[in-house]
Amino acid sequence: MKRHLNTSYRLVWNHITGTLVVASELARSRGKRAGVAVALSLAAVTSVPALAADKVVQAGETVNDGTLTNHDNQIVLGTANGMTISTGLEYGPDNEANTGGQWIQNGGIANNTTVTGGGLQRVNAGGSVSDTVISAGGGQSLQGQAVNTTLNGGEQWVHEGGIATGTVINEKGWQAIKSGAVATDTVVNTGAEGGPDAENGDTGQTVYGDAVRTTINKNGRQIVAAEGTANTTVVYAGGDQTVHGHALDTTLNGGYQYVHNGGTASGTVVNSDGWQIVKNGGVAGNTTVNQKGRLQVDAGGTATNVTLKQGGALVTSTAATVTGINRLGAFSVVEGKADNVVLENGGRLDVLTGHTATNTRVDDGGTLDVRNGGTATTVSMGNGGVLLADSGAAVSGTRSDGKAFSIGGGQADALMLEKGSSFTLNAGDTATDTTVNGGLFTARGGTLAGTTTLNNGAILTLSGKTVNNDTLTIREGDALLQGGSLTGNGSVEKSGSGTLTVSNTTLTQKAVNLNEGTLTLNDSTVTTDVIAQRGTALKLTGSTVLNGAIDPTNVTLASGATWNIPDNATVQSVVDDLSHAGQIHFTSTRTGKFVPATLKVKNLNGQNGTISLRVRPDMAQNNADRLVIDGGRATGKTILNLVNAGNSASGLATSGKGIQVVEAINGATTEEGAFIQGNKLQAGAFNYSLNRDSDESWYLRSENAYRAEVPLYTSMLTQAMDYDRILAGSRSHQTGVNGENNSVRLSIQGGHLGHDNNGGIARGATPESSGSYGFVRLEGDLLRTEVAGMSLTTGVYGAAGHSSVDVKDDDGSRAGTVRDDAGSLGGYLNLVHTSSGLWADIVAQGTRHSMKASSDNN
Numbered sequence: 001m002k003r004h005l006n007t008s009y010r011l012v013w014n015h016i017t018g019t020l021v022v023a024s025e026l027a028r029s030r031g032k033r034a035g036v037a038v039a040l041s042l043a044a045v046t047s048v049p050a051l052a053a054d055k056v057v058q059a060g061e062t063v064n065d066g067t068l069t070n071h072d073n074q075i076v077l078g079t080a081n082g083m084t085i086s087t088g089l090e091y092g093p094d095n096e097a098n099t100g101g102q103w104i105q106n107g108g109i110a111n112n113t114t115v116t117g118g119g120l121q122r123v124n125a126g127g128s129v130s131d132t133v134i135s136a137g138g139g140q141s142l143q144g145q146a147v148n149t150t151l152n153g154g155e156q157w158v159h160e161g162g163i164a165t166g167t168v169i170n171e172k173g174w175q176a177i178k179s180g181a182v183a184t185d186t187v188v189n190t191g192a193e194g195g196p197d198a199e200n201g202d203t204g205q206t207v208y209g210d211a212v213r214t215t216i217n218k219n220g221r222q223i224v225a226a227e228g229t230a231n232t233t234v235v236y237a238g239g240d241q242t243v244h245g246h247a248l249d250t251t252l253n254g255g256y257q258y259v260h261n262g263g264t265a266s267g268t269v270v271n272s273d274g275w276q277i278v279k280n281g282g283v284a285g286n287t288t289v290n291q292k293g294r295l296q297v298d299a300g301g302t303a304t305n306v307t308l309k310q311g312g313a314l315v316t317s318t319a320a321t322v323t324g325i326n327r328l329g330a331f332s333v334v335e336g337k338a339d340n341v342v343l344e345n346g347g348r349l350d351v352l353t354g355h356t357a358t359n360t361r362v363d364d365g366g367t368l369d370v371r372n373g374g375t376a377t378t379v380s381m382g383n384g385g386v387l388l389a390d391s392g393a394a395v396s397g398t399r400s401d402g403k404a405f406s407i408g409g410g411q412a413d414a415l416m417l418e419k420g421s422s423f424t425l426n427a428g429d430t431a432t433d434t435t436v437n438g439g440l441f442t443a444r445g446g447t448l449a450g451t452t453t454l455n456n457g458a459i460l461t462l463s464g465k466t467v468n469n470d471t472l473t474i475r476e477g478d479a480l481l482q483g484g485s486l487t488g489n490g491s492v493e494k495s496g497s498g499t500l501t502v503s504n505t506t507l508t509q510k511a512v513n514l515n516e517g518t519l520t521l522n523d524s525t526v527t528t529d530v531i532a533q534r535g536t537a538l539k540l541t542g543s544t545v546l547n548g549a550i551d552p553t554n555v556t557l558a559s560g561a562t563w564n565i566p567d568n569a570t571v572q573s574v575v576d577d578l579s580h581a582g583q584i585h586f587t588s589t590r591t592g593k594f595v596p597a598t599l600k601v602k603n604l605n606g607q608n609g610t611i612s613l614r615v616r617p618d619m620a621q622n623n624a625d626r627l628v629i630d631g632g633r634a635t636g637k638t639i640l641n642l643v644n645a646g647n648s649a650s651g652l653a654t655s656g657k658g659i660q661v662v663e664a665i666n667g668a669t670t671e672e673g674a675f676i677q678g679n680k681l682q683a684g685a686f687n688y689s690l691n692r693d694s695d696e697s698w699y700l701r702s703e704n705a706y707r708a709e710v711p712l713y714t715s716m717l718t719q720a721m722d723y724d725r726i727l728a729g730s731r732s733h734q735t736g737v738n739g740e741n742n743s744v745r746l747s748i749q750g751g752h753l754g755h756d757n758n759g760g761i762a763r764g765a766t767p768e769s770s771g772s773y774g775f776v777r778l779e780g781d782l783l784r785t786e787v788a789g790m791s792l793t794t795g796v797y798g799a800a801g802h803s804s805v806d807v808k809d810d811d812g813s814r815a816g817t818v819r820d821d822a823g824s825l826g827g828y829l830n831l832v833h834t835s836s837g838l839w840a841d842i843v844a845q846g847t848r849h850s851m852k853a854s855s856d857n858n
Contacts, residue, residue, distance in 0.1 A: 071100045076108035088120025094157040174202040181209040191221030197258045313347035318355035390424035454479035549573040557582035567597045574600045580609035586625040600628040606638030614645040617683035631666040639678040651683025658699035670696045685710045708815040711767035712853040715807045718766045743781045750774035760810035768808040775801025791832040799824040816855040
């Protein structure tokens with residue numbers, strides 16, 4: 001409602017009419033009381049009182065052109081043409097205290113008037129105006145008659161007794177039709193800029209009285225207040241009518257009609273693209289919905305005596321009340337029961353929990369939504385009809401192909417989901433022989449039985465663990481399998497030229513048969529063999545991991561994708577064209593004898609991808625997984641990572657060409673640099689390096705130089721013995737008895753430790769080394785005595801020491817470092833002949849060595 005609540009009033013002397021009038025003090029002050037100036041007239045004229053500033057056009061007189069500004073008044077009893085009015089709204093819009101501007105009195109006429117910002121044209125009872133143009137900030141207060149007024153942002157207030165005919169309301173203009181007033185043939189071009197059913201304030205047309213034959217164009221809005229009535233309104237596309245009161249015989253030619261709580265609409269005709277929305281508490285009677293028109297009745301809304309023509313749409317739920325006739329005859333939605341409803345062209349029926357629907361026809365563009373606990377029987381699905389349900393609903397009927405389907409008791413049989421349709425399979429339930437033609441199938445667990453078919457943009461969304469022990473097939477167009485986990489002993493069959501995308505899914509099936517088209521695995525973990533036909537394509541993208549063989553197809557591995565080839569696959573992996581930027585691993589689940597695996601590729605385009613091959617350097621034959629290039633080319637760069645699958649302490653020197661890891665057959669070629677070794681392979685005493693041979697194949701060969709660890713290990717014994725010898729020889733012996741028993745001595749010693757190059761390991765010599773040693777020794781005599789002219793001394797000692805030696809390989813390159821932490825215990829016996837000075841020293845020593853070799857090759 002506009003400016004009629006919370007308004008204060010006072011009596012003000014109007015010097016134009018010579019009477020006291022009731023004046024509103026609110027106006028456009030947004031709730032603040034505006035000041036009121038009371039003019040005291042010292043002189044009065046009984047017929048037409050006026051101050052000296054007033055301009056009076058007497059009866060029979062005609063005035064052409066002129067401008068009213070600065071609180072001027074023009075009182076028209078005769079005729080005024082072409083006036084421009086820029087004053088009169090001193091107290092705000094539609095305020096009775098306003099006394100300026102142009103006043104058209106009883107019998108007065110004004111034509112072609114222009115009202116600008118702040119200007120007022122007041123048409124009193126008996127006065128009439130035509131062709132007035134009102135700009136933003138200007139207004140026309142009407143108690144008489146106005147014809148062909150144009151509101152270019154201005155406002156027209158039609159009071160009780162006033163009649164406005166042919167008003168055109170342009171952008172930001174507003175026409176307020178008050179109780180007892182009438183507006184006919186109005187054209188509304190504004191009011192709906194804020195969006196559907198948004199009351200935008202003082203724009204458009206607001207009806208508290210009567211509006212007849214209104215035309216509402218794009219962006220136009222008519223608001224019918226609770227006390228208002230709109231008759232014979234036409235609403236075009238982009239315009240709308242909001243009904244809180246009464247709307248009679250509205251025609252919707254693409255426009256919308258909103259019937260709110262307490263509002264009524266009778267005789268509405270909904271043509272193509274028109275839409276009547278009956279909200280909770282709203283009532284519509286005798287609505288006719290023609291082809292491509294739409295009637296929406298919300299929960300709690302009522303529409304009776306509806307005529308739903310073929311091609312018209314009904315949108316409602318079993319919580320609404322709707323009765324009428326359609327092309328099948330009488331239909332009804334009453335008290336939670338729907339019967340004989342036709343759904344097409346955007347029509348929809350929601351069957352709520354505990355409610356029922358019988359004899360429902362769902363044709364092209366129609367939607368039947370049966371909620372969990374809802375029931376729909378004798379459903380007839382036509383081509384393009386949409387069904388929304390889950391396995392907790394009860395639905396039965398016939399598909400568009402005439403075949404029966406049903407949902408009930410946790411079991412869904414023979415469902416066909418067209419584009420827009422959706423079915424949810426709950427955990428523990430089963431769906432058998434489901435066909436998804438562009439629709440959405442969501443499985444929150446449960447079991448897929450029989451043949452599940454995905455066609456033409458179908459989506460199967462998994463949540464949790466879903467079991468498929470039968471067949472999931474894709475026959476036409478594209479399809480998407482996403483989320484969750486699909487397990488079981490079933491298979492996936494891909495036919496047709498489209499693409500099946502498996503995304504963010506854990507897929508474990510007996511097999512995937514790629515007969516036609518493309519299979520894309522994205523961010524998924526797939527454990528199965530992919531059995532393909534030539535001319536097909538398999539793409540591994542994102543962080544996908546495929547565990548299984550591929551035979552045969554064109555394969556693309558994106559960076560981040562992984563293909564694990566098991567040695568127990570049911571088929572050998574054969575690929576036509578392999579574009580490789582990811583990771584390929586040969587894996588084994590077997591125990592016991594090593595069984596190498598083979599990947600056969602026609603053309604390999606390496607894009608810095610890696611292939612991990614298992615190698616047994618300790619075996620002379622059948623000792624490596626193998627990549628076979630069969631009749632094509634290996635280009636780009638592929639990194640071979642070599643995994644020692646045997647005993648790393650044991651390795652054989654290779655003979656002949658070496659251990660074959662890439663085999664070129666049937667005229668295949670490999671570019672120089674097509675393969676590089678990604679890691680060192682070491683076994684026993686040997687390093688193994690990758691080499692390309694003249695036959696275009698690639699081999700691992702043991703290097704002439706020993707691996708770095710060999711000289712380190714060889715050096716260890718010599719280093720320990722050198723240390724022990726130095727420690728044992730460091731005891732201070734005595735040549736005579738000094739008379740002191742139990743003497744204790746502490747010594748610290750260090751020095752150089754190492755060996756020169758004497759021919760290297762190949763010649764049986766100690767490796768070249770250089771380092772240092774150091775130890776602390778504590779010894780004590782246990783006995784000193786004279787026996788038969790001999791001086792005898794016995795005692796014990798202990799020592800703790802460390803040595804560190806840098807070792808070189810036979811070729812002079814640095815091999816690494818050997819570090820030794822040693823702890824020793826020993827005893828000694830010293831004999832000295834007193835007369836001759838001859839002596840003998842006997843030492844027994846034991847040492848625990850803790851040695852660590854650090855190879856420069858890690």
